[in-house]
Amino acid sequence: MQNIVERLLNGDRRALARMVTLIENEAPQARRYLAELHQHAGHAHIVGVTGAPGAGKSTLVTRLVRELRKRERKVGVVAVDPTSPFTGGALLGDRIRMMELAGDPNVFIRSMASRGSLGGLAASTRDVVRAMDAAGYNPIIIETVGTGQAEVEVMRAAQTVLVVIAPGMGDDIQAIKAGILEIADIFVVSKADKPGADQTVAELAMTLSLDPNRRKLAWRIPILKTSALKDQGVGQLADAIEQHRQSLVETGMLEHRAQRQVRNELQVLVMHAVMNALKAEVSEEEWDTLIADIAKRDRDPYSVASELQTRIGLKE
């Protein structure tokens, strides 16, 4: 009877599925397993796919997975829906379309939705990618819905980021400029059979040409057109993704990004431990009393925070 880590490393899909569930549930043993898996990970190319709702991400990912299967890659997909921190949050819409891939033993697909904190979802995504990586999946595609800060957080785990834009969503280029455009490594204009595709390409090219930071980079961001209807462009996209990875390796950026990610992960792990320490130290009733006292202005938040810090053992 092998343990879950050994079975996962031997390519057992059920062990991987179980591990993902443990990660999602933040099970205490998950962290111990992941510590073991870490040394076996680091081989996969992590590809992020993001863009506004309706841009055609799910269809594109489905086609891309099919193309990568032709190239005999073992492909992992994590579909992440950060939704809103304010509502509960629905699952990703057209996940069903990806079901056609689910019968392939060399494709592993998993959807993840936001249960709690934003940071929690980004951390869980990274852990799931680590597990898939150790299980031999390469590349691993992280797909998100939307273009907000949440998606940017999740995309930190990716080495190559695809931003997908549909023709006629020109206004969105302006809207998404602030966050997502800046993390793009490859632009994909989807639904290229539709009128307006060339105009969207031109607008993107203009936006890129105006960005002074871009000109300094070794990687010249391509703007690719794909059409699911005409079954076009996905081969070139797979090539571009591979070229981007090559460029990252050659320029040393792959290592640089990995180190930045590790730094971020360490901070997140420590913060998570702090939240747990607070939960263990302060009962819900006491939280309510402390909060009411501050709201009534009997106490101030700064001295209460100091007191909490002392109680969880934190050095001054």
Place this chain on the structure above:
Amino acid sequence: MQNIVERLLNGDRRALARMVTLIENEAPQARRYLAELHQHAGHAHIVGVTGAPGAGKSTLVTRLVRELRKRERKVGVVAVDPTSPFTGGALLGDRIRMMELAGDPNVFIRSMASRGSLGGLAASTRDVVRAMDAAGYNPIIIETVGTGQAEVEVMRAAQTVLVVIAPGMGDDIQAIKAGILEIADIFVVSKADKPGADQTVAELAMTLSLDPNRRKLAWRIPILKTSALKDQGVGQLADAIEQHRQSLVETGMLEHRAQRQVRNELQVLVMHAVMNALKAEVSEEEWDTLIADIAKRDRDPYSVASELQTRIGLKE
């Protein structure tokens, strides 16, 4: 010679300006001053104004401040630009237009841009609002640019949130649905003299009617039209803001929101202390070594995080 806290409480604008600078610079004494100010704050109505770039927020805020001055209110404005975590970030565009208000001793305007972390900006905004509140400004308007997660974070400090949409930005309604729409208490369709204003109102009304969560609320979200060109609608807007505050008080939501904010603030303060403890405990050289070891897979992030937790004194 009075200290800065006393001078601020006596309405000294220079003391308030100095306090805001101390907050922005995260000066160590700021926290002590803010602890003293906390008991004097809590009187101001905090109004958030957000919306996509180009929606006309700055113009609207300028007009709103003028209207509130007619009503003899002492008005504070914090203009926040979260920009991107990836680029340095420019300051808010048409801040100059608000200069016309700057000569009025009963108007206090301050711009804040993101220097470091997202959470840091939201925390600084809350502290600046606290200082203005203690100095007797009421209402205090927080204006943000954009519609991302950063803006949602900043808007947590507001009691009444205005979402501004210009006619013809209909596509944006879809785009901003995920985060900002859900925190709106009042919709403002700006530039109502333009064609398409009524259509935008209709689209918003439809979006609202489709939201099952909305129907449960005591407050029926109004959709107001304003025109800076025709100088229309700002009086009604000021009335609606006042009515929303009344509704918050009557339903107990004001207290509920205040308590939720306090809980969030306590967590942020503790997290900030953890970051400082890590900085004090681990030198930059050691960080680099730890990170390189993890990236090379000689160590795993989970055990390194555990070690760091122990070193900053954190209980298991």
